[in-house]
Amino acid sequence: MIFSYYPGCTLRNKAKDLDAYARASAEALGFTLQELDNWQCCGGVYPLGTDEIASKLSSVRALAEAKDKGQDLVTLCSACHHVLKRVNDDMTNVEDIRTRANNYMKLAEPYAGETKVLHFLEVLRDVVGFDTLKEKVVNPLTGQKIAAYYGCLLLRPGKIMALDDPENPKLLEDFIRALGAEPVVYPYRNECCGGYISLKEPDMAKNMCNTINESAKGFGAECFITACPLCRYNLNKTEQGLPVYYFTELLAEALGVKEGAL
Amino acid sequence: MNAKEQVQQISGVNPYKCMKCGKCSATCPAYEEMDIKPHQFVSYVQSGNIEALAACKSMWKCLSCFACVERCPRDVQPGRILDAARQIVVRQRGGNYLTAEEIPPLVDEDLPQQLLVSAYRRYKR
Amino acid sequence: MQRIGVFVCHCGSNIAATVDVKKVAEMARLEPGVVFADDYQYMCSEAGQAKIGAAIKEYNLTGLVVCSCSPRMHEATFRKCAERYGLNPYMVEIANIREHCSWIHKDMEEATQKAVILARAAIAKVNLNAPLQAGESRVTKRALVIGGGIAGIQTALDIADAGYEVDIVEKTPSIGGRMSQLDKTFPTLDCSACILTPKMVDAAGHEKIKIYTYSEVEKVSGFVGDFTVDIRKKARSVDEAKCTGCGVCQEKCPSKKTPSEFNRGLNNRSAIYTPFAQAIPNVPVIDREACIKFKTGKCGVCEKVCQAGAINYAQEDEIITEKYGAIVVATGFDTIKLDKYDEYAYSQSKDVITSLELERIMNAAGPTKGHLERLSDGKAPKEIVFVQCVGSRCSDERGKPYCSKICCMYTAKHAMLIRDKYPDVNVTVFYIDVRTPGKNFDEFYRRAVEEYGVNYIKGQVGKVAPQPDGSLLVQGSDLIDNKQIKIKADMVVLATAIEPNQGVRNIATMLTASIDTNNFLTEAHPKLRPVESPTAGVFLSGVCQGPKDIPETVSQAGAAAVKVIGLLAKDKLTTNPCTAQADELLCNGCSNCAKVCPYGAITYETRQVNDHGIREDRRIAVVNKALCQGCGACTVTCPSGAMDLQGFSNRQLIAEVDAICR
Missing domain, CATH: 3.40.50.1860 (Rossmann fold)
Incomplete structure (x- = not known):
């Protein structure tokens, strides 16, 4: 089983171990974390302002890439998980943000929250068991x-x-x-x-x-x-x-x- | 649009849903550090006193931990109001609370990148 | 051709401030059939009705249009008025220019234009109205009360005292309800059991009252005056006629690990049990889920020890079918589940309890024999914190949007009782507002503060954190001092929101009684018909209609009883003549109407029909006029247009639509 994987900035630097242990464990449990090709930093903090669009786009890009691959998007860092799930919720439920984000992104097909975001722990609980x-x-x-x-x-x-x-x-x-x-x-x-x-x-x-x-x-x-x-x-x-x-x-x-x- | 309307628009919050129970202030882990308390964010917007809200220290003390948002029985989300006030401040020239020059002495060996990224987003335009 | 009079009501300023009533009358005069039109300040008043009467005589009117409030409000008034002046009551139509017009529009010109159109539609309909004669139906002089708490008991007693038969159906093994779980009652602090148990005994001994406990309503059919109800009497496994209530079976039962419902799960009960010592009837039931005999086939201890030979494992559920003229819903309430409010640590600490649990702890017959102690370690608490509005007044999805109404008072009661009995215990109450409307209520609350030294803090609690030493750190707001405060408490009591009892939605569906989004039953009018459901013959008593305390419940129970007595005192009821009928020449016998009829009023018969000289046998729909409620479902379902509703015929409705579109 293959999941799209969003490591986030810190897991590439100070928290390499968080990432490495997760990948090794995933393989041992029979699933693979496939890193997204072009992920960018989520910003660490979810932008609360209803008019904040640009700062949500890196998350939308990651979500859209996972959608293209037809995979659920897994993340490990609490902050990335928080930002990705909230932006995904905005893209699903807040029409204004969805429209404006898609206007910026100019994707082949507009993104409307189709990707399922999972924390690694959710994979352990709900997929592996x-x-x-x-x-x-x-x-x-x-x-x-x-x-x-x-x-x-x-x-x-x-x-x-x-x-x-x-x-x-x-x-x-x-x-x-x-x-x-x-x-x-x-x-x-x-x-x-x-x-x-x-x-x-x-x-x-x-x-x-x-x-x-x-x-x-x-x-x-x-x-x-x-x-x-x-x-x-x-x-x-x-x-x-x-x-x-x-x-x-x-x-x-x-x-x-x-x-x-x- | 006046400042009050601006806060309401950016935050997406209707402050009049508040029933003034004070649960936000009861739950806020940064309460002691705040000059204007979470339950007061709401009344400052209600009374249109945005100038004072925009001058408060609280906006730099809020942790964005969403305890007030989660536990608010009226779905008012005081944290969102404070964030809107902060937006109004950092969007002005000279409104940043953190400059690049300040950072090097604050960094230690273990400091995760995430911390800098978050602080930047929180304190700067 | 009809001779129609149009009467436009100002409703004070309710209509006249937004609708130009003179203009409406003026425009109505131009409509076909209208021979008279006038306006008046209050058409429903005596003077207004006299005006209508005078016009009927003077202009020899055959039909009336009253432009006023909703027909739900005053259609009956104006129909009676017409009848008084010699007109068939069904020659009256109401144009609702208040709720449908003046109340929802701001612009006078727009509203006036709409009022004119509404009047026009009603006039078009009256032009096609024909006099209708109401039929009669019988009244079964027996009432059913669903729920055996204080609301149900009081209603039943009042009906029975007036000389009518009443049956009480109670789901649990005993009558008594929530009130039987309470220790003391506000604002007089009299013992709940002392005032309730005599009423329970009265009800049980009343020759006109029959009580079905451990029973549930399973099916309801019929209509006002003539309901047929199936009651499932669940198998008690104990013969009520033989049992002496000695209690030996409960003592000897080896299965004693089932949480006691009556004590809110604070202690356990046996598998064969009565909920409490004063239960009525004093006949136990066997909980078959818990009983070893039912689970494994082995045991039978209760049967062996029963001197009366009352145990009967083979007993089966029994269905009792009975006829009733009126039904009272008195299904009561429960406290909400607190699983979505764990910031208060209810599921994390045994010493965080609900107020209803505290009632059981304070009660001499409760799990701690009335001693105030912590359930975790049995120690006496020295610091108690009460939290108000837990789950009440919440507009998020976790709780209830309404005020539960009783909590401010019972918390003051608890605080006072504790301070009285244990003066060394500190009591703090976190409140948002203290709401004490009621006779001697605020005085009661003030006594808690002024005489008993209860510490009231304005502000909500944000978190209760269990500490390693077993205490509970309560973190709350003090909004007056503008402080966040922390209190190290030994016990935390949550004033938990109340909600209608589970199962009430099911009962409402059986009764076709309306229910709101919070599962409270809706009254026919919030002010003027507070104890009646909009469904004729169904009445409301107690918290099933909305949060209320015992004094209010008892008042409402009495009011509901009066309404029932008023109904049962009649020998006959007039039926609604606006019923459906099938045109035998158009009906093709397809059965679609019978399938959609919610009242089971449509059957079929084979009848000889003369269709333009051709005689043949056809299958034709027949409507039972007594059962038909005139809902119109059949008329819109009928594919051949054979079904028509008297007073709302297809022609009339089309005429109305035409008038609107003109």
Whole structure:
């Protein structure tokens, strides 16, 4: 099974491991991530303004390319996932944005939200299935107590992301269970890490990450997993912070494909 | 179009749907850093006080985490209003909150590209 | 040729401010058949009706057109008026120039032009009207009440006290409803059970009342005065005649792991159970999903211990068919599910509870025997936070757009009771607005603040975060102080929105009673006919019509009973003469009309027909005038144009359309 794949800027640079472990795991699970030929950066933040068109075009281009290939579009980074799903929702439901974006793009056939955007985790849950995943695990992470950190962009707005219950998600917890480890549920797993604020206001982000870190620790977690390079960066800045891993690293480890993946 | 209408148009939000419950301010993780609080974004637009809204510090403190958007019982989306005010500011000459010159000392070895990209989009035209 | 009088109503300024009523009258005078036209401030008033009467006499009128409000409002008024002055009531037509015209237009010229056209259409119709005679139908002097809560019980008692037979159909094993789950009631703080159980006993003992518990309405046919209803009496597996209600079976039942519906799942019940000790009837039912005997064939403990020999595993559902003259819906409410509101951590912590769950905790017969304790660890809470409007007043898809109406008052009650019994417990209430319209209601709420020291904070809660130490960090707004505050609480109580009971949509469909987007049943008129459904013979009692508290429910229950009594007191009802009939020369016996008729009013017979001198036997549609409600579905379905509705004939409708298009 082949999916179109949108890696995003950071996975080509600072988060190469997030990407490499995902590809290796995908092959082990029997699907392939086929990188889009001409992807451009999504911008990291979804442009909220109703009159912002140009800043949405890179996403439309990626969505249209996947449509041409007739494939679902998979992404790994929480931010890319957020931007792509929201732009796709605009192209499906907001006539004004759809019309104006298509006027700019001059595609052979106008794009109207036909592509299905999936987070890699959705592929694991809905296509592979956690039961199958569990069967393919060769190095179960038995005994590890792992706190899933969702952050904000994976889940919200719930109506558009449609990934999981935005207030009480289970996706990463089920994932952790499938790898043989024990999920630690704590209340700040869907609260923001500070995001881009850490560039100019590092203390603000640090405060927020401290709350997240303390809460997870308090419930007995030994480490975090996340899907987002920025979440990981911010969480890593906390004092006495728990180690933070990309979920794909643990996945590759459990599937026995970690060695040689990088 | 006056400034009030401009905010309403850019944000796509009808501030009159607000029932003033304050759930946005109850849920905002950046609340303490904000000079104008999330529930006030709405009343500033209602009363047309866009000048004050456009001068607020809050727009640079908002994390775009969508907690206020997700939990608002009236679908008012205060975060969108603030973003519209920010748009009005950065679209003006000299309105940028971040310049290229500022960046090098802020970058450390681990800093993900995503952070620069997001900050640029958020703080600059 | 008709002699038509046209009467244009100002409706105060409702019509006259937007429609030039003089012009409408003036233009009407030019229409064929019109011999008189006039306008008046309030045509429905006594003086207005007298004007109509005088014109009928003076101009020898044969038909009337009243240009006024919707026929739903005053068609009956003007028909009666016509009859009083010697005219057949069906010679009256209403041109709706208020709802269809003045209320929805702003421009006077445009509105006037439209009013003239509407009047013209009505005149064209009256020109083809013929006098119709209403028939009569019988009234079965028995009422059905669906739902055995306080609304249903009160309605049934009031009807029965007037001397009429009433049956109550209740879905659960006992009557009593939500009120039986409550501890104390506002604003007097009297014990709910103390005032409810006597009424339950009265209903059970009343010679005119028959109660079917553990039963559901399955099918309804017929019409006002003559409904036929199938009631499914679910198999109780216990013989009601033999059971003494000793309770030994419940004690000995080995299957005790089913969440108790009555205690909102806070504790468990046995497979054979009565919902609560004061249940009426005091006869248990066997929950066959939970019963070991039904699941595995082994067990039979209840049968062995029952001295009365009342256990009957072989009992089957029974269908009871009964006739009723009137039906009252009193299906009540439930609280909404909170799975879409997990920012309040309801599914994440046992110590986040709904207000109805708190009622059970506070109740001496409840799962904690009335002790206020945390369900997680049994500890006494010291800090309690109440959150108002959870799921109410929400215009997003998660909740309900309406105010649930009862929460402000019951929260004040809970807060006060807790502060009274446990003075060392801090109580904080987060509210958006405190709504206390009602006799002694605001005084009650103020007592909570002023005398009991309940801390009211204006602002909503954004998140409840369970902490590793078992406490709950409540993060909320204080809009007066303009602060975000955090309270470390031991227990959080959510004032959860209420919604009509599940299944009410199904019942509404069976009754052809209208229902709104929130599943509340619609009243015939929101102000003037609040306890009647638009469907004749169907009445509304309690929360099924809209959120309301106990005093209001009891008032409405009484009002619904009065309407039922008024109906049952009649021996005959006049039927609607605007029924369908088939032209036997055009009918080809295709059966299409019978298929679309929602009332089952059409049958077929073979009849000898004389078609231009040729006599032959044909299959012809026959309409039962008593069943036909004049909906017109058959007339538009009939491929040969044989079906026609009296008073709304094809010719009349075409004449109206022609008049509009002229």
